[in-house]
Amino acid sequence: MTEEKRINQSERRNVDTFKLAVHRTELANRRTLMAYVRTAIGLTAASIALIKLVDDNWLTILGWGLLPLAVICLLIGIDDYHRVKKSINEEKRDGGL
Numbered sequence: 001m002t003e004e005k006r007i008n009q010s011e012r013r014n015v016d017t018f019k020l021a022v023h024r025t026e027l028a029n030r031r032t033l034m035a036y037v038r039t040a041i042g043l044t045a046a047s048i049a050l051i052k053l054v055d056d057n058w059l060t061i062l063g064w065g066l067l068p069l070a071v072i073c074l075l076i077g078i079d080d081y082h083r084v085k086k087s088i089n090e091e092k093r094d095g096g097l
Contacts, residue, residue: 018095022088029084036077043070 043066050063 022092022095025088026085029081029088032084033077033081036073036080040070040074040077043067043073 047063047066047070050059050066054060054063
């Protein structure tokens with residue numbers, strides 16, 4: 001095998017490795033967003049359960065307090081997703097994809 005052929009194979013392997021790494025990172029970013037959404041849904045469900053099903057004033061107040069927490073969790077997740085997505089796209093541009 002000639003030296004040029006080995007270099008071409010090595011470069012192609014590096015590009016393939018980079019593409020796979022970017023793809024894994026994009027999928028991880030989506031999974032992270034879904035985890036934030038799942039947490040927000042859980043907080044909302046707990047909040048509604050505390051507000052509607054419990055007669056204790058303290059737990060009703062706790063239920064109302066969980067609603068803004070769910071919204072904040074969702075907004076943080078969306079912001080994080082877009083920030084990381086922008087970073088991934090910049091990295092793809094710098095890497096030549």
